[in-house]
Amino acid sequence: MTRLPVNLMIGAVLVGLVVATAALSLVWTPYDHTLLNIRDKFAPASPVHWLGTDQLGRDVFSQLMAAARNSVAVALTAVFIGGSIGVSLGLLASAIGGLVEDIVMRLADISFAFPALLFAIMLAAVFGPSLTVAVVAIAFINIPVFARVARASANQIWTREYVFAARAAGMGRFAITRDHVLPNIAAPVIVQATIEFAIAILAEAALSYLGLGAQPPAPSWGRMLSEAQTLMYLAPQLAIYPGLCIVVAVLGFSLLGDGLRDVTDPRLVRER
Amino acid sequence: MIKASKLSVSLGAGQAVRDVSLLVRPGDRIGVVGESGCGKTMLGLAMIGMTPAAAKVSGSLRLDNAEMVGADEKSWQVQRARRVAMVFQEPMAALNPIKRVGDTVMEPLIIHMGLSRAQARECALSLFEEVGIPDPEARFRQFPHEISGGQRQRVLIALALTCDPGLLIADEPTTALDANVALRITELLARLARDRTMALLFISHDLAAVARSTEDMLVMYGGDIVERGKTAAVLSDPRHPYTQGLLSARPRPENVRETDGRRKRLPTIPGAVPPLADLPAGCRFAGRCPVEMSQCATVRPAEREGTICHQLEAAT
Numbered sequence A: 001m002t003r004l005p006v007n008l009m010i011g012a013v014l015v016g017l018v019v020a021t022a023a024l025s026l027v028w029t030p031y032d033h034t035l036l037n038i039r040d041k042f043a044p045a046s047p048v049h050w051l052g053t054d055q056l057g058r059d060v061f062s063q064l065m066a067a068a069r070n071s072v073a074v075a076l077t078a079v080f081i082g083g084s085i086g087v088s089l090g091l092l093a094s095a096i097g098g099l100v101e102d103i104v105m106r107l108a109d110i111s112f113a114f115p116a117l118l119f120a121i122m123l124a125a126v127f128g129p130s131l132t133v134a135v136v137a138i139a140f141i142n143i144p145v146f147a148r149v150a151r152a153s154a155n156q157i158w159t160r161e162y163v164f165a166a167r168a169a170g171m172g173r174f175a176i177t178r179d180h181v182l183p184n185i186a187a188p189v190i191v192q193a194t195i196e197f198a199i200a201i202l203a204e205a206a207l208s209y210l211g212l213g214a215q216p217p218a219p220s221w222g223r224m225l226s227e228a229q230t231l232m233y234l235a236p237q238l239a240i241y242p243g244l245c246i247v248v249a250v251l252g253f254s255l256l257g258d259g260l261r262d263v264t265d266p267r268l269v270r271e272r
Numbered sequence B: 001m002i003k004a005s006k007l008s009v010s011l012g013a014g015q016a017v018r019d020v021s022l023l024v025r026p027g028d029r030i031g032v033v034g035e036s037g038c039g040k041t042m043l044g045l046a047m048i049g050m051t052p053a054a055a056k057v058s059g060s061l062r063l064d065n066a067e068m069v070g071a072d073e074k075s076w077q078v079q080r081a082r083r084v085a086m087v088f089q090e091p092m093a094a095l096n097p098i099k100r101v102g103d104t105v106m107e108p109l110i111i112h113m114g115l116s117r118a119q120a121r122e123c124a125l126s127l128f129e130e131v132g133i134p135d136p137e138a139r140f141r142q143f144p145h146e147i148s149g150g151q152r153q154r155v156l157i158a159l160a161l162t163c164d165p166g167l168l169i170a171d172e173p174t175t176a177l178d179a180n181v182a183l184r185i186t187e188l189l190a191r192l193a194r195d196r197t198m199a200l201l202f203i204s205h206d207l208a209a210v211a212r213s214t215e216d217m218l219v220m221y222g223g224d225i226v227e228r229g230k231t232a233a234v235l236s237d238p239r240h241p242y243t244q245g246l247l248s249a250r251p252r253p254e255n256v257r258e259t260d261g262r263r264k265r266l267p268t269i270p271g272a273v274p275p276l277a278d279l280p281a282g283c284r285f286a287g288r289c290p291v292e293m294s295q296c297a298t299v300r301p302a303e304r305e306g307t308i309c310h311q312l313e314a315a316t
Ligand SMILES: Nc1ncnc2c1ncn2[C@@H]1O[C@H](COP(=O)(O)OP(=O)(O)O)[C@@H](O)[C@H]1O
Pocket: B011, B016, B034, B035, B036, B037, B038, B039, B040, B041, B042, B043, B052, B274, B275, B276
């Protein structure tokens, strides 16, 4: 056993913190995060309200916890959906090759070039802003990313001799894709998913900040940030806390992704 | 029954296999010898429909009654493993490093033979036993890096046997193995061919292994079959100058030491197999042949009693 890279460990701790908080918020928060208490507004941090209250007297700590849940849920769903579609397309392109591969990859290029924010605004205009809009928009931008990673990795696997041997044993493209290619591209796909997770959390915060994502009373770090913006001079901590949460979550997933990449990089594996 | 007639494989620069005709009947054990680059692998790949994308295959190849030259990947897929299977040189590379070897062998049984997982397991275990893997149950759960090279090659032979092929092509299956292990793999292949009345095309440059495990043999040079016949006859009485050169180049006691005990230089065939583009149009061996005549490089010799050589043509 060699030492794990530092970025992996720090990333894992931060991610663990965010995910644990999100999970905990499902069963327990200090207060109901929607509970208004106007008389107690702008309360400072204290043993009663650990991080104080906001302009409507809601407990900030409880809101941050509930927002973590939304952030993680949106990122998880969006990356899962976008990743599944993208990986399937990438595997398909790689397995069939030729014209199909060209078409899939050109489509990926086009959607990659299409501004995600524009897409989110379009969706919000048609269906009304909601977390679902955020999920769909983020999933959409993930499709070409995963399609590319999956295709590039799969193309490498297709040149391996064990794929050749499997073909010689009579296995078809799709059976080989399922039994040999997919398991062997799992590592780069997981690394990519972790990095996309960070981007998704940032994207959800940005969309909610712009009012295209979470709607009141659904808690979201991005929305908390935009609400606190007008109160910057009065109560700067209301912007700082959700901002810090975003930083911690994004940094955590980025570091974790980098660390996983270091660990799974074949060049490093060979040295061990 | 498998019948190749004038089977050729063109690869941009030239023909890696030229007009090969070959009849393989159930239970035939055929050795294929020749230096590196003589087209042995390409012939094997052509017979299983797996030549590189850039290669053009022409002539005729009949698997039982199906014509396979020009057949698409789908039709080949049906024939592979059932009629023809192949084992490769590098047993480590040919196994997926992250799959348990048992799963690797079970897959084609489930996909091709339509067996349930339990049946496939039974069947794969009995194949493991048949190819001489000790304690199959335990091996089944291991990964390729956990077993020895010889065991890996046995796993790959089991994989090739999953659909009970009529012909097994073994492309230098022992080159990557120790002499001892190689010997046992060679014996295994010969035994399997006998027990199953399966045909075996044994590609090797180990003449001793070919002598031990095959009845017939082909000598390839520059994509041609330059000599063919009963293995014992070819080895004891080689007729083509290339076969003669190949035989005198093998290490044997009388070749290794002089009478006074000094190390002899091993006789070799002068020169090397030229690249495809530089092969002579006539006899492929022209340019390296010790008994070359003026027409050799340009005129293709006709086959006489299993050999193609102008000298022998002239003699009869
Ligand atoms: N993928 C390829 N592309 C082009 N030429 C090839 C390829 N593979 C083999 N060749 C050429 O085909 C000839 C026969 O090769 P091969 O069948 O591998 O010989 P052998 O197995 O007898 O050593 C050689 O001249 C080799 O350089």
